Amino acid sequence: MTLQPVLTLTRMPLDTVDLKPIVEALIFVSESPVRADQIAEALDVEKQVVAPLLRQLCSDYADGSRGIILEETAGGFQFRTRPEYAEWVRRLSRNKPFRFSRAALEALAIIAYRQPITRAEIEYLRGVDSGGVLKTLLDKHLVRILGKKDVPGRPMIYGTSRDFLELFGLKDLSGLPTLKEFSELALEAPPSADDVL
Amino acid sequence: MTLQPVLTLTRMPLDTVDLKPIVEALIFVSESPVRADQIAEALDVEKQVVAPLLRQLCSDYADGSRGIILEETAGGFQFRTRPEYAEWVRRLSRNKPFRFSRAALEALAIIAYRQPITRAEIEYLRGVDSGGVLKTLLDKHLVRILGKKDVPGRPMIYGTSRDFLELFGLKDLSGLPTLKEFSELALEAPPSADDVL
Amino acid sequence: MPYDIKIDNFEGPLDLLLHLIRKNEMDIYDIPIAEITGQYLATIDAMKSLNLDIAGEFLLMAATLVHIKSRLLLPQSEDEVTEEDEDDPRAELIRRLLEYQKYKEAATELDSRQVLGRDVFARKFPSPELAELEEDEFQAVGLYDLVDALRGLIRNIPEATYHEVTFEQLSVTERINQILSQLAGKENLPFADLFTPSPSRHEIVVSFLAMLELVKLRMVRLLQNSRFGTIWLFPAVADDSAAGLDFDEDALGYG
Numbered sequence: 001m002t003l004q005p006v007l008t009l010t011r012m013p014l015d016t017v018d019l020k021p022i023v024e025a026l027i028f029v030s031e032s033p034v035r036a037d038q039i040a041e042a043l044d045v046e047k048q049v050v051a052p053l054l055r056q057l058c059s060d061y062a063d064g065s066r067g068i069i070l071e072e073t074a075g076g077f078q079f080r081t082r083p084e085y086a087e088w089v090r091r092l093s094r095n096k097p098f099r100f101s102r103a104a105l106e107a108l109a110i111i112a113y114r115q116p117i118t119r120a121e122i123e124y125l126r127g128v129d130s131g132g133v134l135k136t137l138l139d140k141h142l143v144r145i146l147g148k149k150d151v152p153g154r155p156m157i158y159g160t161s162r163d164f165l166e167l168f169g170l171k172d173l174s175g176l177p178t179l180k181e182f183s184e185l186a187l188e189a190p191p192s193a194d195d196v197l
Numbered sequence: 198m199t200l201q202p203v204l205t206l207t208r209m210p211l212d213t214v215d216l217k218p219i220v221e222a223l224i225f226v227s228e229s230p231v232r233a234d235q236i237a238e239a240l241d242v243e244k245q246v247v248a249p250l251l252r253q254l255c256s257d258y259a260d261g262s263r264g265i266i267l268e269e270t271a272g273g274f275q276f277r278t279r280p281e282y283a284e285w286v287r288r289l290s291r292n293k294p295f296r297f298s299r300a301a302l303e304a305l306a307i308i309a310y311r312q313p314i315t316r317a318e319i320e321y322l323r324g325v326d327s328g329g330v331l332k333t334l335l336d337k338h339l340v341r342i343l344g345k346k347d348v349p350g351r352p353m354i355y356g357t358s359r360d361f362l363e364l365f366g367l368k369d370l371s372g373l374p375t376l377k378e379f380s381e382l383a384l385e386a387p388p389s390a391d392d393v394l
Numbered sequence: 395m396p397y398d399i400k401i402d403n404f405e406g407p408l409d410l411l412l413h414l415i416r417k418n419e420m421d422i423y424d425i426p427i428a429e430i431t432g433q434y435l436a437t438i439d440a441m442k443s444l445n446l447d448i449a450g451e452f453l454l455m456a457a458t459l460v461h462i463k464s465r466l467l468l469p470q471s472e473d474e475v476t477e478e479d480e481d482d483p484r485a486e487l488i489r490r491l492l493e494y495q496k497y498k499e500a501a502t503e504l505d506s507r508q509v510l511g512r513d514v515f516a517r518k519f520p521s522p523e524l525a526e527l528e529e530d531e532f533q534a535v536g537l538y539d540l541v542d543a544l545r546g547l548i549r550n551i552p553e554a555t556y557h558e559v560t561f562e563q564l565s566v567t568e569r570i571n572q573i574l575s576q577l578a579g580k581e582n583l584p585f586a587d588l589f590t591p592s593p594s595r596h597e598i599v600v601s602f603l604a605m606l607e608l609v610k611l612r613m614v615r616l617l618q619n620s621r622f623g624t625i626w627l628f629p630a631v632a633d634d635s636a637a638g639l640d641f642d643e644d645a646l647g648y649g
Contacts, residue, residue: 080522
């Protein structure tokens with residue numbers, strides 16, 4: 001495997017570039033609040049150079065027409081959404097499609113691979129009551145009732161639905177990868193050390 | 198699946214507020230690209246209302262004095278740092294730029310252009326075993342299993358994922374550049390002897 | 395310096411052939427097979443003399459080239475000469491080379507894009523705003539992830555399916571309590587430490603489910619340093635509340 005030529009870093013000398021957008025980018029990309037001295041260090045400039053830029057950025061974002069503000073918290077700077085919009089943010093995150101709980105995904109996997117299956121069998125495999133999660137999957141039309149099992153008590157048996165196939169982009173159930181196929185992929189050709197990506 | 202506490206909705210009626218900053222906040226707060234329809238749903242407005250706001254935001258951020266750009270990728274919108282500042286970002290996070298292996302890039306390109314495709318077809322095109330690199334791409338969620346091919350042996354077929362589009366900043370698969378024929382290639386770039394990427 | 399080529403520079407035999415074609419300014423649509431076969435074999439030999447491992451694909455291509463060369467040497471009938479392309483023994487090789495060249499170029503082009511995490515950066519972390527309204531649900535995961543997680547655990551276990559679990563064996567509830575006591579007083583625990591050195595399939599499946607259950611109950615947090623790194627369990631509650639929890643159906647709270 002061949003490495004690419006190392007990138008030639010041709011950054012311009014700092015006094016000829018506008019630092020403010022760089023500071024903006026650095027704060028934007030940081031998971032936790034960034035201190036002025038961290039920014040100064042990354043830019044290789046004195047802290048005094050950074051301080052006024054931070055003040056400027058704060059006021060740029062404070063002007064009210066923006067959805068984001070630059071906040072100074074815990075000794076650092078961090079972009080946050082404007083507090084007035086908290087409700088919209090909540091609405092967006094609530095509307096996220098298919099936010100499966102782990103329990104739901106687990107039950108779904110068991111049903112997909114073991115259908116037709118009764119609730120007792122699902123619960124046996126999962127070790128916990130699965131009535132609630134089964135109901136959710138039925139409500140979401142990912143699982144359907146296939147009929148009743150011919151054993152005493154005639155429990156209902158469940159299987160996956162057309163919506164399930166659609167969700168996972170499968171034409172039919174035989175498209176489900178098996179554990180064996182997964183293993184083959186890895187066993188036949190162990191990834192070589194130079195698969196950098 | 199878990200019920201949330203009912204929220205007291207204290208938001209103002211939409212016609213009295215400016216939607217653009219809210220859209221900005223929603224994109225900012227999302228970990229993955231947000232689709233116009235997700236935003237429209239959260240705002241309880243028609244998608245047509247959101248589209249021009251997104252265009253406006255894109256051009257607001259494109260003005261060059263900003264450290265952040267708004268990019269349309271993987272079917273949605275996402276804020277990203279301006280590419281010119283990559284090195285500063287890396288300095289702050291002390292990350293080295295990663296490199297793709299040629300094997301990974303080749304396999305990805307083949308899968309991207311030829312999907313749905315089987316492993317055997319990839320290997321025929323590349324001329325080498327590709328199980329390892331395929332496994333790596335699956336693990337990195339850049340490639341996904343689309344199902345099984347309707348031929349004897351029912352081999353699995355693969356395609357690229359949303360993460361692939363996001364990684365390479367592609368709007369959708371039609372955004373892939375058209376493949377160049379050999380004759381064009383030869384004209385454009387007379388290859389040197391050690392042109393190995 | 396005719397053979398200053400390292401085999402590592404080539405992704406495979408097609409790549410090496412393309413290199414030879416360019417280096418010698420050959421016409422790809424009319425490859426001089428005798429010449430390129432000679433050069434190809436010489437390269438392979440040079441590599442062998444350096445004790446380099448030659449992948450099977452390179453040797454297979456050598457055989458193919460020799461085969462094409464011998465077919466070209468066979469006397470041809472008059473009709474065959476006139477119908478060139480279809481009967482040209484080189485045709486398939488040429489097609490493959492042209493095709494491969496296209497994807498090689500497409501790969502380079504992909505690499506030259508503004509790649510996320512290399513050239514451009516996004517906020518690939520949960521926003522604090524969202525963390526504040528975190529529910530006990532997880533982000534969407536594909537079946538791949540679940541199957542892959544299970545497979546990773548089951549991989550080294552001899553054949554037997556978790557079908558055959560018997561009732562006498564450890565239940566998930568018991569396992570939950572065991573994990574909690576394993577975690578008690580510790581700051582964290584690598585996921586792999588939950589298992590005995592050679593766990594049974596049953597143990598793995600039960601432990602896996604128990605772990606997921608604990609996460610669901612918010613008694614344990616799972617963290618990774620990197621997306622594909624070791625998974626660590628962190629107790630999410632104080633020690634005293636972990637002891638002797640009564641897991642009734644309501645406590646498991648599905649729905």
